[in-house]
Amino acid sequence: MAQYKPTGFGRQPSHHPDHSLLLDYASGATSEAESLIVATHLTLCAECRRELARLEAVGGSLLESIEPATLDNGFDSGFAAVMARIDGEDAAAPTVGDRRDGGASPGTSCCACDGDDHLLLPAPVRALLDRSLDRVEWKPIMRGLDEAPLPDVAGGAKVRLMRIRAGATVPKHTHRGTEMTLVLAGGFSDEGGHFERGDLAVLGAEADHRPVADPGEDCLCLVVTTAPLRLTGRMGRLLNPFVRF
Template sequence: MTLHVQHHISDELLLDYATGNLAEGWSIAVATHLALCPTCRDRLSFMEHTGGQLLEAAEEAETVATPADSWAAMKAKLSAASSKSYAAEPVAAPADIPVLPEPLRSYLGGDVEGLKWKALGRGAYHIPIKTGDSESQVRLLKIPAGKPVPEHSHGGRELTLVLKGAFTDGATVFKRGDIEEADETLTHQPVATPDEDCICLAVTDAPLKFKSLLVRLVQPVLGI
């Protein structure tokens, strides 16, 4: 069997990961997506190779530039080259990877069968994941089949990586391996598809902004 990853990491996020400029929480999401997505692994390899060539060329030419200027120029060239070289098309990948691939599985101490979920209400569950990163909050979410997440917007960035099942966000479907990037401009209400519960990895850097007064009242207790 195969899975088909259709929604990939943005060039900007992947470039930051390649250069070690991502905090731990974001890096967990990117690395876990890479374990499921051969397209993005190829993109990462391409970026690293191209970045090495650009650095070598700059050293040979003894280019005089500040580190910030050099990085900005390199980032622009890599992003342009990457977007031209790889189309966002479905790519088959082995489907026998565990539900929680590495490195995520090590953070949780095993795969989904042995996890101890904490109730969020309305049949939803979560598991906060501890990191050494004070910039982001990381958690595993389990949303009941056919049920929506409370409508919300964002105080910052949110990454949602599907590990099992699927969810819809408007007309778009996100399945296993797909990653959704959201920011302050997006208000949405993802809904788990009716065939099975949806398990996702979610990373945020600010509390969500829920429309429901009831959810806002319990938000400090839930820590979301």
């Protein structure tokens, strides 16, 4: 655990699930792997928790509780009434730092146990680990990059913890499927921007990138991949036969 500094706790993420993914999550249409990564992001993102509550309330209200008198004025005014009611509830929405913020703050506990894992790992990730983080058996993929597979989820997606050593560069690679990466500690930069704790990076099929970890701190990520990665740089032609996923 010593390699992870307690930075980024309580920060508001700047990279979020896109609206359609959050809408699918709200309606129960996401796969198990997508649900895992969205749920983990939600523990760290008050903004998306508020948006999820809004989406769920809109769905429920439109289906069940729009009063006939409101409907008399047409759908638009009924929808506006629902939204006004939700906006009124926003003041009570959870904020970063409450018990649903799985990050908690350094020196505080998010539950009865005050172990380091509970500060670092959101509950959906802890639920998949059968041991503490400092006892995870890392498997080296290449220099500076290690992985620790987590139990497979339904649908054939691979779920892993990945660790990029401070300052290391992952060779340029692409994927046949979708790769969703959620930063838990440290940070990295790639063609999509800079990502820190709570940020979600979604890379579609055939897009390629070359992540570089921030200096000074290892970068720990939860990664869901729906198909094997494929290295595309010059080094990739040499390494591809050895990359299992």
